[in-house]
Every structure is written in structure tokens, then in C-alpha cells.
Amino acid sequence: MRPKVYLFGDSITEESFGDGGWGASLARHFSRTVDVVVRGYSGYNTRWAVKVLERVFPGCQDGCGEAAPPLAVTVFFGANDACLPDRCSGFQHVPLEEYKHNLRSIVSFLKKQWPTTRIILITPPPIDEEGRLEFPYIENPLNQPERTNEAAGAFAKACVSVARESGLPVIDLWTKMQQFPDWQKANLRDGLHLTPRGNRRVFEEVVAKLRDEGLSLESLPVDLPLISDIDPNDPLKAFHQ
Template identity: 30%
Template structure:
């Protein structure tokens, strides 16, 4: 019996919403390009931080055995970098948590990819979320960038592929970068398309064995099936 390995999308709300945007959906695009090659294991948790992510990943790895998951994205930081409230995680702890997440994946023979934080439209976000601002759940452009840059340094030290979405959104969006964001923080369809393109490029460069163009499909194409079905 042939068994599909999995591609884990792991993170907070930006990961959770990977299937929700139209006309382009990150989750749907990955499911399509990896059809009959890898199963997409979608595990995003709105509002979660790297601290809480450790607990969740323990359960995911317990459920999915050794070598069951082939590759994984890790995307936390938009909540960790809050200046106050229950989501705020100090920078030093955030980096320690992200390193632990990588260690947990690698112990299970899973190829990790770090997602750096993207751009942030604070004005729009705060106009939509006044109740959170009153509670002190404040995000700033500078602090998001500080967390992302620190994660980039960790990625280099640990030899983990790092997708710099801040840079990508800036280069692709240019004067229209706000169109890549739905509410100032979460991604629009165009934003998820940028993520998808950068992700596939990173896989091709760092993990070519999981480049969808290099992977064989599970089970033969129907034209190649032998009359006696012996090759199925």
C-alpha cells in the first residue's frame, strides 16, 4: 500500500485563513500542485503564539508518526509581538520557542521553513479593532519588523530556509502594498499569492526533492495502468 506523506502548514490566523481567500487561495493552490504527491495538513490557530504553538505541535507530532510529515512551514510572530495582553511573548522567549519548534520538527525528520512577518497597515487594523486597542493589544510596524529580523538571524544560525515576506510584499506591492492585506494584518488573495510563489521558490532551492515538479505521482496515470492492474 502506498502512503502519502504530509506537508504541514503550521501557525496562527494567517495560516488558518489559508483557504478562505478568493480568487486565489494558498491552501487550494498547494493542494492542487501537490495532488497525488503530498497531503496538505492544515493546522492554523487564530490568535496563537509561539508559546502556545509548542503545546499544539506536541499533539500534532504525537498524532502523526515519525516520517509521516515531510515538510512544514512555521509562521508565528504577529501575535507574539503585541506590546501587551495575553498574546505578548518577549522577544528572547519568542526566539527560543521558534528554535524549539524547529528542533521538534527535525527530530521527526521534517524539513522546516520559517515564514517572516509581512507588512502591517496599523492605521487600518486599529480602525477595525478598536476594542483590542482599548485592551492594550497593540501592534507596531517597528516591533513586527524587530521580531521578523530576529527570526531571520535565527534561521541563518540554524540553517533554516527563511521567507522574507516583508521584503517580498514591499517589492511586489510597491505603492499598492496595502492591497496585499485584507484588514491591515491578515492577507488578501493577492497577499497569499505572494506567499505561495515565495514558498514554492524556497522549496525548489532548499528542498528540491519536494519540488512538486520533481515528485512522482502516487499510482500510475490511467493510461499506464496494465490490463491486469498489476502495477496499481
């Protein structure tokens, strides 16, 4: 069977297999080498993610779960943890220190389950507060954004901190996205979720980070012979090699 790459996160991961989504782009990129498996849960924060780990990644903790461990897992949480506690989505808020603790718990679980699997943390994206007011998810009587870019930035820094202390690669999406002109509308369609261009940027960052970890089209074998390897005069020969 082909090796797997799991995408674990909230709605930005759940939606990643939509038209032009970063997960769909990964699946196409690795179409002959790796199965890309989405495990995204809209609205989830790290508190809830920790509670469902064994259901998301079933199998015993001593490595006897799957026949082969996945090559990599992306962990992409924080956008919901960073909701402000006194705003309309306050029930999703997780305090910053708990967020860091929960990320460590997720990392610890995955390392214990699959010691050889690469784990890549991804920070929450920046927030366009005007966009959040324009596209509220639920009733917003205060007419104030339930997320702010400042709060998202604090959670992004916490994610980077956990990655460094754990010796893991990290994609600082909050910082990288703001390096582009008009990042608010170019990358975010509703102040939080990704536009096609935003999805493309996440895809490029993940591919680059996987390459840094030794996982690339050049390093991964294809699962069956390519058409270019099949001899027109003896087509079946390629399938016996």
C-alpha cells in the same frame, strides 16, 4: 500513503484553506503527489505553540510516530508575538528574546521528531497600521494600533536570525511584501491578514522554497497512474506496473 507537508502557524495559516488561500493553492499544486495538512491556530503566539506541540504533532520522539515523516513543515508565527504589550492585544505579546527561544524550541522538537523533514520558517508579514485601526478585533479604547510595522519588522529579523543559526531556509515575508507598490492594501485586507494577492505571494514563496529544498512536481512521484499513462486498449495494464 502520500507524503505530507504540514503548515503550522497562527490565523494566517488557519485561514490558508479559504477561497484563494495559500494553503489551498499548495494542496491544488501538489494534488497528485502530497497531502497538505493545516495546523493553524488563530491568535496563537509561539509561547502557546510550544505548549501544544505534542498535541499538534503526536507521536513518540524517536521517530516512531508516523509510518513516514512529513516531507516538510512550515512554521509561521510572530504576528501575535509582536503585539505591543501596552495595547489592547497585549496578552498575546511575547518578548523578542523569548520569541527566538520559542522558535528554537519548535525547531528542536520537529528535528527530533522527524530528522529528515525540511523545516521552513516564515516571518510575520508587514503591518498596515491604518488597516488595524479600521478593523479592530477587540475593544480598543486607546484608538491606537495594537501592532506596528516596526515591531513586526523586529520579529521578522529575529525569525531570520534563528533560521540562519539553525541552518534552515526562511521566507522573509515582512521584507518581500513591502517590495510591491501599495503593499498595504494589495497584500493585507485588514492590516494583517492576507488578500487574494497576498495569499498568492505566500504560495509562490513557499513553492519556490520547497523547490530549493528538492521538493517539486518534477521531483515527486504521483501516487497512481496518470490518465496519459493508461493504454486505451488495455487500461488495467498501467495498474500492474
